[in-house]
Amino acid sequence: MDKEKILIVDDEKEIRDLIDIYLRNEGYDTLKASDGMEALNILNNNDVQLIILDVMMPKLDGIQACMKIREEKNTPIIMLSAKSEDMDKIMGLTTGADDYITKPFNPLELIARVKSQLRRYIKLNNNASYKTKDFIEIDDLTINTETHEVIVEGKLVRLTPREFEILELLARNRGKVFSIENIYESVWKESFIQSDNTVMVHIRKIREKTEADPRKPRYIKTVWGVGYKIEK
Template sequence: MTRETILIVDDEKEIRDLIGIYLENEGYKVLKCMNGLEALDYLQKEEVDLIVLDIMMPRMDGMEACMKIREEKSMPIIMLSAKTEDMDKILGLTSGADDYVTKPFNPLELIARIKSQLRRYKKFTNKLVVQDENIIEIDELLINTSTHEVKVGDREVKLTPIEFSILELLARNKGIVFSIEKIYERVWKEEFFKSDNTVMVHIRKLREKIEEDSRKPKYIKTVWGVGYKVESL
C-alpha cells in the first residue's frame, strides 16, 4: 500500500519536527520545508497528497503560497496560524485552504483533521468508469462526481475538495434548502458551532468560481434566514 505524502511548510523547525513525528508514527511519508517558495519548488518535483501550511513565513507567506498552489493543484491544504481572529480565518479559507488550525494546537487534533481531509480527497479523486449517476447537470453546470470535474459551459472550474463536497450536496438535492449547520455537519462530519462562519466563506468562494455574477447567483440560491439551495433550471 502506497503511503500518502504530507508536505509540512513552517519556518519553525520545532513545529515541523513535531508534526513530522506524529505523521510518521501514523505511517505517512513526510516532506518538510520552511517557506512558500520552497513549497512551490517541492510541488514541481514531488507528488503530495496534503499540505500543512503555516501563514506567517519569510520570503513567501502561506496566503500567497496557497493562492499560487490553487492555480494548479487541488489537494487539501490545512492552514496553521498563531492568529485567532475570525478575519484571519476567513482570509485563510478565502485563499483556498480547506481547514484552519490555530497555534498552539493539539497534535492529535491536527492528525485527525489531516485524516478527515485525506478521506474526503480520495473519495472525489478516485478514477472510476463514469456512469450516468456520476453526472449531475443543471443548465450549463456539469458535475462529474467520479472524476471530481466541474464545468460551466466549456469552462473547466477547479474546486477544492470542500467546495466540491458542498456543491455536490446541494446539486444532488435540488430544491432542498440546507441550513449552514446541516451543510457543515454533512460535509465536515463534525459538530457545528454557531460562531463558525466557515460554510459562508466556502459558499462565497464557490459562487465566485461557478457563477457568472456572484452577486446575483444563478445556481446556489440563498434562502434568507434558512440556508442555501440549488434550484432545477
C-alpha cells in the same frame, strides 16, 4: 499500497520536525519546506496528498502560497497560524484552505484533522460510491463526480475539496433547502457552532468561481432565513 505523502511547510524547524515525527508514527511519508517558495518547488516535482501550511513565513507566506497552489491543485490544505482572530480564519479559508488550526496546537488534534482530510480527499477521488453517477448537469454547469472536476460554460473551474462537496451536496438534492447547519454537519462531519461562518465563506467562493455575477447567482440560491438550494 503507497503511503500518503504530506508536505509540511513552516519556517520554524522545531515545528516541522515535531509534525514530521507524529505523521511518520502514523505511517505517512513526509516532505518539508521552510517557506512558500520552497513548497511550490517541491509540489512541482512530487505527488503530494495533503499540505500543512503555516501562514507567517518569509519569501512567500502561507496565504500567497495557498492561492498559488489553488491555481493548479485541489490537494487538501490545512493552515497553521499563531493568530486566532476570526478574520485570519476567514482569510485562510477564503484563499482555498480546507481546514485551519491555531498555534500552539495539540499534535493529536492535527493528526485527527489530517486523517479526516485524507479520507475525504481519497473518497472524492477514488471511492466507487461517487462513480455511480459521474455527471450532474445544471444548465451550463457540469459536475464530474468521478474526476472531481467542474465545468462552467466549457471552462474548467477549480474548486477545493470542501467547495466541491458543498456543490455536489446541493446539486444531488436539487430543490431541497439546506440550512448552514445541515451543510456544515454533512460536509465537515462535525457539530455546527452557531457563530461559525465557514459555510458562508465557502458558498461565496463557489459563486465567485462559477457565476458570471456572484451577486445574482444562477446556481446556488439563498433562501433567506433558511439556507441554500439549487433549484430543480
